[in-house]
Amino acid sequence: MDHFLYRDGALHAEDVPVSEIAAAVGTPFYCYSTATLTRHFRLFDEALEGTDHLVCYAMKAASNQAILKTLAALGAGMDVVSGGEYARARAAGVPGDRIVFSGVGKTRDEMRMALSGGIRQFNVESEPELAALSAVAQETGRTAPVTIRVNPDVDARTHAKIATGKAENKFGVPLSRARTVYAEAAALPGIEVVGIDVHIGSQLTDLAPFRQAYEKVAELTGTLRADGHDIRRLDLGGGLGIPYARSNEAPPLPTDYGALIKETLGHLGCEIEIEPGRLVVGNAGVLVTRVIYAKEGEGRDFLIVDAAMNDLIRPAMYEAHHDIVPAREPAPGAAHHPYDIVGPVCETGDTFARARDLPPVAADDLVAFRSAGAYGAVMASEYNTRPLVPEVMVHGDQFAVIRPRPTFDEIINRDTLPPWL
Numbered sequence: 001m002d003h004f005l006y007r008d009g010a011l012h013a014e015d016v017p018v019s020e021i022a023a024a025v026g027t028p029f030y031c032y033s034t035a036t037l038t039r040h041f042r043l044f045d046e047a048l049e050g051t052d053h054l055v056c057y058a059m060k061a062a063s064n065q066a067i068l069k070t071l072a073a074l075g076a077g078m079d080v081v082s083g084g085e086y087a088r089a090r091a092a093g094v095p096g097d098r099i100v101f102s103g104v105g106k107t108r109d110e111m112r113m114a115l116s117g118g119i120r121q122f123n124v125e126s127e128p129e130l131a132a133l134s135a136v137a138q139e140t141g142r143t144a145p146v147t148i149r150v151n152p153d154v155d156a157r158t159h160a161k162i163a164t165g166k167a168e169n170k171f172g173v174p175l176s177r178a179r180t181v182y183a184e185a186a187a188l189p190g191i192e193v194v195g196i197d198v199h200i201g202s203q204l205t206d207l208a209p210f211r212q213a214y215e216k217v218a219e220l221t222g223t224l225r226a227d228g229h230d231i232r233r234l235d236l237g238g239g240l241g242i243p244y245a246r247s248n249e250a251p252p253l254p255t256d257y258g259a260l261i262k263e264t265l266g267h268l269g270c271e272i273e274i275e276p277g278r279l280v281v282g283n284a285g286v287l288v289t290r291v292i293y294a295k296e297g298e299g300r301d302f303l304i305v306d307a308a309m310n311d312l313i314r315p316a317m318y319e320a321h322h323d324i325v326p327a328r329e330p331a332p333g334a335a336h337h338p339y340d341i342v343g344p345v346c347e348t349g350d351t352f353a354r355a356r357d358l359p360p361v362a363a364d365d366l367v368a369f370r371s372a373g374a375y376g377a378v379m380a381s382e383y384n385t386r387p388l389v390p391e392v393m394v395h396g397d398q399f400a401v402i403r404p405r406p407t408f409d410e411i412i413n414r415d416t417l418p419p420w421l
Helices: 018-026 034-047 066-071 082-093 108-117 128-140 175-187 208-224 254-268 276-283 312-318 410-412
Strands: 003-009 010-013 029-031 053-056 077-080 100-102 121-124 145-153 191-197 234-235 271-274 287-296 301-305 325-326 337-342 349-359 367-370 391-395 398-403
Touching: 003 077, 010 018, 010 191, 018 029, 018 066, 018 287, 018 367, 018 398, 029 034, 029 208, 029 276, 034 254, 034 391, 066 082, 066 175, 066 391, 066 398, 077 082, 082 121, 082 287, 100 108, 108 128, 121 128, 121 191, 128 145, 128 175, 175 191, 175 208, 191 208, 191 276, 191 349, 191 398, 254 410, 271 410, 287 349, 312 349, 325 349
Parallel strands: 029 391, 053 077, 053 271, 077 100, 100 121, 121 145, 145 191, 191 234, 234 271, 301 337
Antiparallel strands: 003 010, 029 287, 287 301, 287 367, 325 367, 337 349, 391 398
């Protein structure tokens, strides 16, 4: 469920017509619903009710300060994957003991930043990283709490570019080496082993891969405890998918996911951490764009919109589907027509949809890409010197720009000329 609905013939974000925002901000722009963010976070939190747990929002999905502060006020922790994300989390008021640092390539500077600023744990992904973290902890006179990310070799049945739990993926240590790596960690100065980490991928629409992974984690917990390790925390990652196409069968609900966690791991007495990102923010955001031209082609018709692949790269990068709807509600029974929806960038890859059936749409009409809150604005660029797409947040009948569109002068003035020019 989201809060982008037609009312009186116009698409609204909560209680604000998206056309009103477009008139004030221009197009394209991202728009987020506070009510949807709140609802989706609470679904995860309530799904783990009765267990010792922390829901750490995976902020790589969308990292605007307004989004982070909204979720932090609800009690969210944060899962970060860079020093910049760590700084963003702290700037949003999230205390260090509610921040988990993930990622396969943490630098020593990033480790130093997190140790000095406070950290809940590092999710360590390799033996070289473990050795580097030990050295930095000794240098700073601190102890680094760690979980070690194990790779369970489970097929997440998702897009190859976002699968992370198979043996050929770059993430974590092989399950077969887990005991050895934990023994090394226990022997290193400045390292405190607190638990196990696992994450098998993103946009999962079936609970079976989670079950396979969590059963392996449960078995490993028993083995490591027998080896003398104090395994008291299980970081289970994120990855639960969202329904990008409303005609498709819906993925499992957070309540189903929570029940699976309790069934497979609840008997271990561990604190549970989960790191949802996409399901929290994905359906909480839309990308609103304006049709520049309706163009007749050879055997196909095009809608050329003012959003481009630099604003929303998911279709070009992942062949991703987004439902596309007009900002004006179509009349009941309105005839649909197939269009290729494309952007203005001079690449064929700047295509959002092919032969997509839409009700009557003309030049200057607004359309919205649904389910665009995750991996949308956060992956945007200024390719073709197109200004970075602005972000807007709605709260009831109010809206505010939470990242403005830069001017051309602001973009150009970031460049500096060498002395010889």
